[in-house]
Amino acid sequence: MEPRPADIEGLIALMARLPGLGPRSARRAVLHLLRKRVQVMEPLARALQQVAETACECQVCGNIGTHDICNICADPRRATGEICVVEDLSDLWAMERAGGFKGRYHVLGGTLSALDAVGPEDLRIPQLVARIADEGVREVILALNVTVEGQTTAHYIAEALAPTGVGVSALAQGVPMGGELDYLDDGTISAAFAARRRL
Amino acid sequence: MEPRPADIEGLIALMARLPGLGPRSARRAVLHLLRKRVQVMEPLARALQQVAETACECQVCGNIGTHDICNICADPRRATGEICVVEDLSDLWAMERAGGFKGRYHVLGGTLSALDAVGPEDLRIPQLVARIADEGVREVILALNVTVEGQTTAHYIAEALAPTGVGVSALAQGVPMGGELDYLDDGTISAAFAARRRL
Numbered sequence: 001m002e003p004r005p006a007d008i009e010g011l012i013a014l015m016a017r018l019p020g021l022g023p024r025s026a027r028r029a030v031l032h033l034l035r036k037r038v039q040v041m042e043p044l045a046r047a048l049q050q051v052a053e054t055a056c057e058c059q060v061c062g063n064i065g066t067h068d069i070c071n072i073c074a075d076p077r078r079a080t081g082e083i084c085v086v087e088d089l090s091d092l093w094a095m096e097r098a099g100g101f102k103g104r105y106h107v108l109g110g111t112l113s114a115l116d117a118v119g120p121e122d123l124r125i126p127q128l129v130a131r132i133a134d135e136g137v138r139e140v141i142l143a144l145n146v147t148v149e150g151q152t153t154a155h156y157i158a159e160a161l162a163p164t165g166v167g168v169s170a171l172a173q174g175v176p177m178g179g180e181l182d183y184l185d186d187g188t189i190s191a192a193f194a195a196r197r198r199l
Numbered sequence: 200m201e202p203r204p205a206d207i208e209g210l211i212a213l214m215a216r217l218p219g220l221g222p223r224s225a226r227r228a229v230l231h232l233l234r235k236r237v238q239v240m241e242p243l244a245r246a247l248q249q250v251a252e253t254a255c256e257c258q259v260c261g262n263i264g265t266h267d268i269c270n271i272c273a274d275p276r277r278a279t280g281e282i283c284v285v286e287d288l289s290d291l292w293a294m295e296r297a298g299g300f301k302g303r304y305h306v307l308g309g310t311l312s313a314l315d316a317v318g319p320e321d322l323r324i325p326q327l328v329a330r331i332a333d334e335g336v337r338e339v340i341l342a343l344n345v346t347v348e349g350q351t352t353a354h355y356i357a358e359a360l361a362p363t364g365v366g367v368s369a370l371a372q373g374v375p376m377g378g379e380l381d382y383l384d385d386g387t388i389s390a391a392f393a394a395r396r397r398l
Contacts, residue, residue: 003295005265007253011246017239018228025219031289032218033247034254034263040216041254045247047210048232052244054206055233064233066204090230096202 008034060131062107062124064089072104079103081138083131085157087111087145095143103141106131111149112156123153125160132164142170207233259330261306261323263288271303278302280337282330284356286310286344294342302340305330310348311355322352324359331363341369 004012008030016026033041051066058070065071072078082103086092092105108123120126131137140161144150158168174192175181181189203211207229215225232240250265257269264270271277281302285291291304307322319325330336339360343349357367373391374380380388 003262003271003292005270007246007250007265008263011243011250014239014243014246019231020220020224020227027292028219028289029217031292033250034288037251037254040213041247041251044210044213045244045251047206047213048240048244048247051206051210051232052236052240055236055240063202064207066206071204072202089233090227093202093226093230 061105062109062127063092063105077102080135082141083128083135083137083139084141084143085128086143087150087153091143091145101141103139104135108144108153111144111147111153113149120156120160125157128157129160129164132161132166137166139167139169142168144170146173260304261308261326262291262304276301279334281340282327282334282336282338283340283342284327285342286349286352290342290344300340302338303334307343307352310343310346310352312348319355319359324356327356328359328363331360331365336365338366338368341367343369345372 011033012023012026012030015021015029016023018026021029033044054066055064056066056068057063058065058073059068060073061070063070063072067074079102082101083106084095084101084103085106085108086095087108087110089107092107095101095105106124106128108125108128110118110123112118112120112123128140132140140157142154142157144154154170161168172195173188174195175184175188179188210232211222211225211229214220214228215222217225220228232243253265254263255265255267256262257264257272258267259272260269262269262271266273278301281300282305283294283300283302284305284307285294286307286309288306291306294300294304305323305327307324307327309317309322311317311319311322327339331339339356341353341356343353353369360367371394372387373394374383374387378387
């Protein structure tokens with residue numbers, strides 16, 4: 001007594017696996033697609049097919065794009081002397097949204113983890129070390145998450161880069177914009193206090 | 200200085216047009232797709248392509264499926280003597296989720312609207328009238344939304360079916376399951392009062 005054919009049922013199940021969509025909202029989304037076949041479903045199917053076929057990792061930095069060398073690495077306006085190291089594609093996108101950084105990136109693809117057996121080779125750290133000399137890099141900015149794993153990885157990278165003599169910096173830690181002390185965790189307040197600046 | 204290639208940007212824009220997804224959650228969904236290319240993006244692309252190619256309206260009832268005659272109309276176990284009239288595909292799915300109805304459907308595709316120039320011909324009402332005799336229908340259940348448009352349409356259909364002599368009923372109106380009077384609108388309480396039943 002299934003009201004929906006298997007194809008449509010399968011599409012709902014796949015949509016429900018996207019973050020932010022549960023079974024109910026996946027059903028609503030598929031209803032919308034079925035109602036707007038020409039205006040929405042067909043363009044979306046084409047776009048998804050296109051990206052699924054062409055998406056690949058940039059061979060230089062690990063960013064995901066549609067060419068062997070990503071938009072950013074291929075852009076002659078991006079400074080070659082600075083590399084911002086991020087854990088993941090989402091962090092690269094977040095840095096670009098914030099703007100301000102005009103250099104290039106290096107996407108690690110995760111953090112070091114003894115538990116999950118993730119070592120430096122799994123994280124493109126050797127490739128990062130190689131880029132320092134190859135591209136004449138002057139500064140590496142570690143934009144890793146402020147988590148135990150992120151900070152362990154930052155330490156490891158800083159040590160791995162020490163022999164190259166490149167400058168290594170990290171994002172400042174402190175009170176976020178709009179942050180109210182009363183709502184902040186103790187760790188953030190302690191870090192902001194320790195890193196206080198003279199005005 | 201666009202960090203994302205046009206294809207990926209376009210995919211995010213299309214995803215953001217789905218109900219329940221805004222620009223931010225569309226970005227998150229596409230990130231997820233890019234991270235899980237083989238496990239999620241490729242199956243989803245194939246499923247969407249498949250449904251986009253095969254989805255069509257059932258020639259009998261207007262349900263959307265992947266064949267000329269939908270699953271329900273093609274199912275010999277569904278009673279032919281009863282037709283449940285719904286406004287939209289989503290209402291058909293909701294009726295099927297609720298279970299209990301073992302007949303067939305007729306999807307109007309909207310409601311009558313003088314303002315939007317939607318007349319009976321636009322709503323598959325002539326096809327409904329034709330089905331009464333063709334299929335030997337005994338009862339038509341109007342499961343239209345309890346809105347001004349839905350109820351106007353219900354009235355119109357009841358009159359259009361009067362000459363056929365078929366029995367016409369409508370979903371009961373009253374207090375919903377778990378409904379607390381204090382939170383219900385006046386219209387619902389009035390309707391439930393007017394339709395009160397002797398215990």
